[in-house]
Amino acid sequence: MSGKHDEKPGFRFGWRGSHYPGQPVEELWLAVGQDPDGTWCFDAYFIGRTTLLGGAPRAAAFAQWLLASPTEGRYEKEFMLVDGEPQSGSRRLTDGTRLTVELLLGREEASGPEYLQVLLSGEIRNLAFEVCAPLECQQLPRAELEAAAARLLTSCNQGLF
Numbered sequence: 398m399s400g401k402h403d404e405k406p407g408f409r410f411g412w413r414g415s416h417y418p419g420q421p422v423e424e425l426w427l428a429v430g431q432d433p434d435g436t437w438c439f440d441a442y443f444i445g446r447t448t449l450l451g452g453a454p455r456a457a458a459f460a461q462w463l464l465a466s467p468t469e470g471r472y473e474k475e476f477m478l479v480d481g482e483p484q485s486g487s488r489r490l491t492d493g494t495r496l497t498v499e500l501l502l503g504r505e506e507a508s509g510p511e512y513l514q515v516l517l518s519g520e521i522r523n524l525a526f527e528v529c530a531p532l533e534c535q536q537l538p539r540a541e542l543e544a545a546a547a548r549l550l551t552s553c554n555q556g557l558f
Contacts, residue, residue, distance in 0.1 A: 407431065408460065408549035410513075410542055412534040425532055427515055429456050429478070429549055439479055439498060441515055442532060445489040447496055450482045457553035463502075463546035467511060467539075473503030481519070495520040502537070511537040 407430025414425050428440040429449060437449040437456055449455055455478070462476045479498040484490045501514040515532040518525070 407552045408456070408545050410534075410545045412538075414533060414535065418530070425534070427532065429459060431456075431552065441498075441517075443489070444517060445487045447479070447484050447487050447490060448482065449479060453553045457550055459500075460546045460550035460553065464543055464550070467502065467504065470507040471504055471509075473501055476500045476502075491521055493521070510535070511539060513537050513542070 407428065409426060409428040409430070411424055411426035413422050415422050423442070425442045426440075427442070429438070430440075431437050431453070432446075437452045438446045439449045440446045451458075459476060459478055462474075477497070477499050479496050481495045481497050484494045484496050485492040487494075490496065496517070496519040499516040499518075501516065502511065504511050513534040517528040517531070520526070
């Protein structure tokens with residue numbers, strides 16, 4: 398795992414991992430930020446940029462969720478970043494796809510490492526879908542995640558990207 402991230406405003410968090418079990422290790426990432434035209438977007442490995450309809454307030458809530466101190470023991474908490482929102486303009490999603498992006502942060506054992514999972518699901522032409530191989534950072538570098546979240550919160554407050 399690399400824990401690499403961009404130093405630009407907004408949130409970009411990357412790690413090395415395999416999206417599908419048994420497949421080669423690759424650079425995986427997720428990002429939230431604002432395009433030059435003012436549109437807030439979510440981006441993740443294999444899905445491409447998609448609209449974040451909640452804009453700066455939704456991005457700020459996500460950053461605050463990431464910055465909340467984890468419990469010492471075993472835990473899992475979730476955040477719904479995108480909730481069934483219709484998408485357009487993505488090179489990888491058909492226009493009109495209703496996308497749901499749920500993030501999980503947790504720890505399986507009291508003394509174990511934290512993990513981050515990105516779960517994607519939705520609906521296209523009235524047919525539900527779920528990506529069964531979530532993006533998963535199995536050993537979360539907390540300091541790097543918090544630095545990326547702090548940059549996002551600053552971007553939300555300044556309206557920059």
